[in-house]
Amino acid sequence: MSRAPEQNAVSPGLSAGTSPITLKVISIFWPSFLTAGLATILCFSVFDPEMMLLDTHFANASRLGAYTSGFFSFWVLTASSCALTCYFQKPCAVKNAKSENI
Amino acid sequence: MSQQRNKIDQSDPFYEKHQKIYSREVHGIFALWRVTGVIILLSVYYGTPWLRWQGHQAILLDLPERKFHIFALTFWPQDFFYFAILLIVAALALFFFTTLAGRLWCGYACPQTVWTEVFLVMERWIEGNRMKQMKLDQSAFNIEKFLKKFSKHFVWIIFSAYTGFTFVGYFTPITGLAEKIIEFSLGPWETFWIVFYSFATYGNAGWLREQVCLHMCPYARFQSAMFDKDTLVIAYDENRGEPRGSRNKNSDLQEKGLGDCINCTLCVQACPTGIDIRDGLQYQCIACAACIDVCNEVMGKMNYKPGLISYTTENASHGKMSHFFRAKTIIYGAILLILLSGLGISLFTRVPLEMDIIRDRNTLYRELPDGLIENVYILKILNMDSVAHEYKLTVSGIKNLKMEMKMKLDHMLVPSGEIIEMPIVLRVSSLGLAKRSNAVEFKLVAKDKPALTVTKEARFLGPIPNH
Ligand code: SF4
Numbered sequence: 406m407s408r409a410p411e412q413n414a415v416s417p418g419l420s421a422g423t424s425p426i427t428l429k430v431i432s433i434f435w436p437s438f439l440t441a442g443l444a445t446i447l448c449f450s451v452f453d454p455e456m457m458l459l460d461t462h463f464a465n466a467s468r469l470g471a472y473t474s475g476f477f478s479f480w481v482l483t484a485s486s487c488a489l490t491c492y493f494q495k496p497c498a499v500k501n502a503k504s505e506n507i
Numbered sequence: 508m509s510q511q512r513n514k515i516d517q518s519d520p521f522y523e524k525h526q527k528i529y530s531r532e533v534h535g536i537f538a539l540w541r542v543t544g545v546i547i548l549l550s551v552y553y554g555t556p557w558l559r560w561q562g563h564q565a566i567l568l569d570l571p572e573r574k575f576h577i578f579a580l581t582f583w584p585q586d587f588f589y590f591a592i593l594l595i596v597a598a599l600a601l602f603f604f605t606t607l608a609g610r611l612w613c614g615y616a617c618p619q620t621v622w623t624e625v626f627l628v629m630e631r632w633i634e635g636n637r638m639k640q641m642k643l644d645q646s647a648f649n650i651e652k653f654l655k656k657f658s659k660h661f662v663w664i665i666f667s668a669y670t671g672f673t674f675v676g677y678f679t680p681i682t683g684l685a686e687k688i689i690e691f692s693l694g695p696w697e698t699f700w701i702v703f704y705s706f707a708t709y710g711n712a713g714w715l716r717e718q719v720c721l722h723m724c725p726y727a728r729f730q731s732a733m734f735d736k737d738t739l740v741i742a743y744d745e746n747r748g749e750p751r752g753s754r755n756k757n758s759d760l761q762e763k764g765l766g767d768c769i770n771c772t773l774c775v776q777a778c779p780t781g782i783d784i785r786d787g788l789q790y791q792c793i794a795c796a797a798c799i800d801v802c803n804e805v806m807g808k809m810n811y812k813p814g815l816i817s818y819t820t821e822n823a824s825h826g827k828m829s830h831f832f833r834a835k836t837i838i839y840g841a842i843l844l845i846l847l848s849g850l851g852i853s854l855f856t857r858v859p860l861e862m863d864i865i866r867d868r869n870t871l872y873r874e875l876p877d878g879l880i881e882n883v884y885i886l887k888i889l890n891m892d893s894v895a896h897e898y899k900l901t902v903s904g905i906k907n908l909k910m911e912m913k914m915k916l917d918h919m920l921v922p923s924g925e926i927i928e929m930p931i932v933l934r935v936s937s938l939g940l941a942k943r944s945n946a947v948e949f950k951l952v953a954k955d956k957p958a959l960t961v962t963k964e965a966r967f968l969g970p971i972p973n974h
C-alpha cells in the first residue's frame with residue numbers, strides 16, 4: 406500500500422536510518438559511557454583520589470587527573486562488557502552455517 | 508513509500524544507509540516557543556558560571572576541591588544523599604510531565620534539541636535554506652562548496668569550543684579558566700575535558716542529531732510507557748485529512764471526494780526526525796510541533812480550518828473528555844510533592860558539621876606498663892558551615908575512659924569549610940574492659956551553637972578479658 410510515492414523524492418529524510426556500523430559503535434560505546442559516568446560519580450564521591458593515591462607512585466597526580474583516568478578505566482571496562490554482549494549476540498545458526506561451509 | 512520504509516525498518520534496520528535529514532525551516536507559534544526556549548536555556552547555560560555570590564562563583568561544582576557551591580550553600584561528598592534525592596526528583600518530574608504532556612521535554616528543553624536548533628540556524632545562515640543545502644550537497648566539489656562547508660564547520664567548532672569551555676567552567680572556577688586560556692597555561696586535564704565536551708557538542712548537534720533521539724536516548728525508549736489516553740500528543744486528524752490529494756485552492760472537496768490534506772508533504776519536510784506524522788504516532792516523533800506549524804500555514808493558505816495536525820490527546824481525538832487528574836498523575840504528583848518537601852526540610856535542618864573517627868589500622872591496641880589499654884584513632888572534623896566554630900569533644904561508653912589529643916578538647920577551632928585531622932588517644936584500665944570490643948561514643952558540639960551537634964560510634968579494642 407503505497408500512498409504517496411513522491412515523498413521520497415521530496416525528502417531524503419524519509420529513508421533515514423543509521424548504518425550498521427554506527428549502530429554497533431553506539432551500542433558499544435554509548436551505554437558503557439553512561440554506566441562509566443555513573444560508576445565514576447559513585448566511586449569518587451565515596452573515595453577521595455588524593456587519599457587513595459597517597460601511598461602510590463601517583464601521589465602527585467591532580468584530582469582532576471585521577472577522576473579522568475578513573476572515568477576512562479571504568480569506560481574501558483564497561484565498553485568491553487558491551488562489546489562482549491554484542492559479540493555473543495550473533496545467533497547460533499549463523500555460527501553453524503559458517504562451520505558447515507568449512 | 509513510508510509504509511515501505513517501515514517494512515524495511517522492521518525486517519532489517521541494519522541494512523539501511525543513513526541519509527542526512529534536511530529539515531525545513533518552520534515559522535509559527537510553536538517555533539516561536541521553541542526559539543524562546545532555546546534563547547532562555549542557552550543564556551542560562553552560558554551565563555550561570557559567570558554569576559557571582561559573596562565573592563565566589565555562585566554555582567560551582569568544584570571537583571578539584573571536592574565541594575559544590577550553590578549560592579550560600581556548600582555541599583561536600585558527605586552530602587551525596589541530597590544529590591541522589593535530587594536525581595530521583597528530576598526523574599519523577601520527568602515522568603510526571605511526560606504523563607501529562609508527552610514529550611514536551613524533547614521538543615523544547617532537551618539539550619540535544621536546543622543545540623541542534625542552534626546548529627541548524629548556523630547551517631541555514633551559511634548554506635541557505637533546505638533546497639540550497641540539498642543542492643550544495645549534490646553538487647560537484649568546487650571552491651564555493653569548499654568555502655561554505657569550511658565556514659560552516661569552522662563556526663560550529665568555535666561555538667562548540669565555547670560550549671566546552673563553559674561546561675568545564677561549571678567544575679573549575681571559570682574566571683581562572685579563562686585567564687589560563689589567555690595565558691596558554693591551561694592544565695592538561697582541563698584542556699582534555701574542554702576538547703572532549705566540544706567534540707561531543709559538535710558531533711551530537713552537527714552530525715548525529717536525530718540519531719541521538721532514535722538510538723541513544725534512554726528516555727525516548729521508555730517514554731511511551733508513561734503515556735495514556737489523556738497524554739498530550741501530536742496527531743494528524745485522519746478523519747478530516749483523508750483521502751489526501753492535491754487540488755486547486757478553490758476546488759470543491761465534496762465533488763472531488765478529498766479530505767483536507769493537500770498532500771504537500773511539508774509536514775514530512777519539516778520533521779527533524781524524518782517521519783510522516785500522518786502514519787500515526789511513532790516512537791521517532793520528538794513532539795517538536797514543527798509539523799503543526801507548517802501544516803497550519805498550509806491550512807491558512809487554503810482557507811481551511813487550522814489544526815489538521817495538532818496537540819491533542821487520544822481521548823480528545825475520539826471526541827471524549829481529557830482528564831488532568833487521574834491515578835497516574837496523582838500518584839506521581841504526590842510522590843514528587845513528598846520528596847520535594849522532604850528534601851526541603853532536610854536541607855533546612857541540615858547540620859553543617861561532620862565528624863569521622865577512623866581507627867589506627869596498624870595496631871589494634873597497646874598495653875601500657877601501668878595496666879592501661881590504649882587505642883589510637885584519627886579524628887576528622889569538617890566544618891561545612893559558612894563561619895568558623897569552636898567545638899567541644901566528649902567521649903562516653905566505658906567507665907573512666909580518658910581522652911587525649913594535641914588540641915584542647917574543649918577549644919577546637921575549625922575555620923569555615925576546613926577539615927582538621929589529628930590523632931586522638933583513648934586510655935582505660937584493662938580491668939574496666941568487660942569485652943574484647945567495646946562501643947564508645949564521641950560527641951562533638953559547637954560551643955556557640957549547640958544545634959551543631961554530631962555523634963559518632965567507634966570501637967575500643969582490648970585483650971580478651973581473662974576473668
Ligand atoms: S503539511 Fe498538512 S496538508 Fe501538507 S501534507 Fe502534511 S498534513 Fe497534509
Ligand code: SF4
Nearest residue numbers: 778792793795796798
Ligand atoms: S512528527 Fe511532527 S512533532 Fe513529531 S518530530 Fe516530526 S515534526 Fe516534530
